[in-house]
Amino acid sequence: MAAIRTQAAQHLIGAGSITATDRPSAKPSQRELLETDAQRLTADARKGILTTLDRLTAQCHISREAAMITLLTEAKAGKLDDHMVMMLKAARDERGRKGDGFPSVRTLKRWLAMGKAGDLAPKKVQPDFTIPAWAKPFLGFYQLPQKPSVELAYREFEKAYRMRDNGWSFPTIHQVRRFLGKLGNVSREVGRMGPRELKNIRPFVRRTFDQLQPNDVWSADGHTFDAEVQHPLHGRPFRPEITTIIDIATRMAVGFSVGLAESSLAVLEAISHAAINRGAPAIFYVDNGSGYDNQLLKREGTGLKGLLGFEVTHSLPYNSQAKGVIERSHQTIWIQGAKLLPSFIGASMDREARLAQYKITRAAVRKGGVMPLMGWESFVQFCTQRVDEYNDKPHRSLAQINDPVTGKRRHMSPREAYESHRASGWEPVMLTAAETQNVFRPRVERTVSRGEIALFNNRYFSGLLEEFHGEQVQVAFDIHDAQHVWVHDIDGRFICTAEFGANQRHYMPMSFVEQAREKRADARLKRLDAHRDEIEAERHGAPALTIETPDTLTIPGFGEVSRAALDARVIDVQAVEVTPELQPVLAMPVATVIEMPEDEEQRVRRWHAIDQLINEGGTPTEKDMKFHELYGESKEFTARKRREQEAGEWQLAGQR
Template sequence: MKHWFTSTELTSIKGLPSTERGINKLAEREGWESQKRAFGKGYEYHISNLSIDARKALETQAIEQLLPTVTTSNVVVTANDTGLTHRQREATDARTTIVRTIESMNAQGITKEAAMTTLLSQAAMGALEGSSPVLDKALRMAKDPRGRGDSAYPSARTLKRWLSPNTKTLAPKGKRELVIPDWAITFMACYQLPEKPTVEHAYRTFAKQWPNNTPSIHSVRRLLKKVGNVSRERGRMGPREIKNLMPFIRRTFEDLVPADIYTADGHTFDAEVSHPRHGRPFRPEITTFIDIATRRAVGYSVDLAESGIAVLDALIDSCTQAVPAMLYVDNGSGYCNALLKDESLGVLARLGTDIRHSLPYNSQARGVIERVHQTLWIDGAKSIAGYIGKDMDRQAAQLQHKLSRKALKESGKTHLLGWDNFIEFCEDRMDFYNNKPHSSLPKITDSAGKRRTMTPNESWISHESNGWIAHLLTQDQATDVFRPRMTRKVLRGEIRLLNNRYFSRDLEEFHGDSVQIAFDFRDAQFIWVYDQDGRLICKAEWNANNAHYMPMSYVMQAREKRADARIKRVEVKIDEIEAERRGYGSIDQNTPTFIPGIGNVHDIQTRLKAKQPADIIEVEVNGPRMPEQMTPDERLQTYQAYERGTDVPEEHQRWVTTYPRSKEYKSLTQRYAEF
């Protein structure tokens, strides 16, 4: 449709003057945009000068010039029916065009039969494609592809059906509505299982449960194609996994400023490094804090395992940038503890920071911090020796594991990253991440004229330039806030904390009272004592009324406890391996038991009843037989004979050193002692 019109062309538009002079005066009065005509005298006026109604009238006029005017029509146009597919809408519009064309020709005195015959014959000869390509295309699109015949155009009989007064809609028929068969529920119960059986496997199970009129497997496959993608996977996928297929809500952060919300999470590093104490390979735990508004990594901590101490370390580090108003984390033990959350003694309460937890098993809600692990730590781990991530080749990961242990065993040295170098590596990764353009941040034009997204550091600085000021703690405030607090009772000037005793004479008048105590979890030498209103009473010293012995700090006790538990687990494994190698079972109550120096228990009981003295049974060592071939009683006799000085054969040397640590030896000796 053209955009420039002469005053003559505008005189026929309703709402405008009906004369050329009137149009020209209106244009002059309202200052219409105009240009000189390319041919002839006078001016042309742009369509943008006209009102909305005038523009619509011009559009109607242009359409009427392109297609015949429709005088009568019994057709119900359904092109805008939302229940139709795109193909159905196109076919409906095309059929409507054809019907209106035939009715227009009929209104000019031509019969509908003649109009249809002429239209189809011209289309078949190709004449319509040159004279009226719109009608030719409409005829092609109007034909149902499922119809019979090789012609690209509909038949005369089809056109008559479209023109019939009984026709309610010109839309082609769509797919038949899904009719759920009576066997569908039984099959879906066999298919929707967490084991995720194949269609064939589920069909075999279903056929046994539905022996009469069993549908074919092809019917089953057609049913599955018609079931919704999410509904089909229910039961095969649990509530957590199926969330990846369901709609979700994208959270926006345009209205946030830095330190409004921090989010944090722990990540087990995907590469092995040298342990800071014994030097053996291990995977450290990294806790990272991210600012939501700027995506800036504001703090981190590295520890041997996930704990409340690791989280507190990372929180302290992040508060050097700004104290957060809210902390959004998961429900892990590192965040759900009194050290952080206690309403009166917790660190967050003293900071004035609110803490919110995401729903259990809903990591999608914290997608920001989950994605950071990939960019910040996983990609970084791939650049150092010792990477053993899940996407690494399994054989290469096993070789890496063996080489690190072999080198440590043979030379005491390893190619893995040392602890100090690892901390330096973490600092470099934090700088790399904060200076890397982030896809979720606004775009800017940098100094080189390149259009790109902002980096987290640039986003932070832009907020500062707009007047935002970070809330920071002074050194004294930070020292007071980040000391963990607990409630303890004073007894004769002493306070017990973590099996340590602290004393101060200033506590004399507080005997029997409950007080708040703050401590440094890395230095157990002193604690700070406050009354219930938070006023400082004194600084108590470890064993100030008793010297000797070094104090054990909170961290050292945690290490000792963890080491003891690991030793116990190793001992259980050793005993289990020994039991598996020896192949002996447990000793039940009915097993005849031999007591060294006394005899068989059952024989002794018989002699006691007969009041006969028990004979002394001498032990003989069966030299040729190996201990594995002996009974439990014989093994114990043999070992006790060796203890009394009997020569030990060479083949029994190793067994003699390991047998006292076995469960069999401990069980038999305990049973004999009880007897």
């Protein structure tokens, strides 16, 4: 009978075994949820071995110990199938003895006891997450915005706490490294990174736009171009400001504007360009910059928001991630476009090449000659071409289609997404001819005073405003033309057209755009003057101011002088009697008065005549030289010169 049982057991083992999946699955316990993959694999292998032992005991009518000995004997003799051999090796705990790779009988008995307890997974050493007492003092040296290394922070921590009676043992640098390794990747960087930088590694909400239609949401932002072009006024190198508007539903660049600096006018032109070509939006999603938070855009009833009927929504401050669509478009359209120009000055540009380009352009400014930069008209065409290429390029955030030419699967382009919406029945709400004119005429509220309206330091007059004295009216203006304004009553009904200086004489108007240029130029000059004063102060040096005056003063060129010596030099000034010899001296004028012609044309012609005399080598009088110097620096002459330069009637500096 014993021989028959042994033979049956050997035959049963060779026929196969029951795996852990043969047992009914139970609901995972809390411990099973915390187990690693290696622990679960070992536990499953042990379950399979115990199941095999149960079959041997039940079918062969042998004891459990005899089944264990038979199983291990067959395994060591190489008579088991590969599946059972791998299961025996996988069930072993790697921390035990090496041996022949198979468990012992005692180990099988231990697994049997563990199986009855319901826990067959091997133990795994868990790290100690107890926060040591020295952790907070050390993090005070490590979590700094300077981002010190572990070695530097540990040295400073050691200098501050090594010799103190801390009440805790001082850690080694290896303990510090192990502690930092246990911290989370975000918690470890708190203090080393600001709140805005931490947003780049923290969880975020990904917005979907499947339910949006074109013109539902527009997003806009300004970008300083990363290459230099010629300034449209003086031809010198500068970096223009580009304002781009992206439609969120189709990712299409619906409008853009190119300006000299970020301002409300640049935003106004970008919206006008987009609204005329693509219709009016429903929501305008922008940041809190001054170009998007002003009366020209947001004033109810008179601003562009009221004229087109859209809502302005601002993102949270310092939260550029919320405007990822427009921020990413800058990379595709403008940064990649700037790299196509030799005047690119971005961070990825080779420093030697950038310096060589800088020297060439600045030498052309100083000495004249050909400026190796793209002209303004060519740059505007270049920007238009970049926007068209972007709208015709497949966008990975849009749906996929089969290419009509190649037949391959690809993403839709923004223009294709826009046209697909139109094919499904959507049509944009386009502006009428009257509304198009109003887009370029933003309104502001002003008070009528005796038929006059004051707007941007200009005064406009119409006799039809006589009965509106002291009342508030809406004044529409053209940002490029300062000769006329259009006056409406407070309800929006048209009253009249007011002319600039209709009741004045000898006054030259300045448009809103020209005044903005003047203010920007004056501000730049003030910054240059402040910078020049700072440089001069650094060159000569000056001691810090003291409250008490010293007894000895050091005067450059005179040496050291004591306070007593200075007091001794003070004498009383006696009254001087006026004699006939002093009468001609006292009768001399204190200052020379320059007579200015009354008419502007006369002043300009006189200045040109003196300037031509100087260029031909002549010597004007002192009075003419004074007039030439003072009038050449006046705002009237500067504005006149700029207008003639724009009209092509005045040569640029360096071409004369």
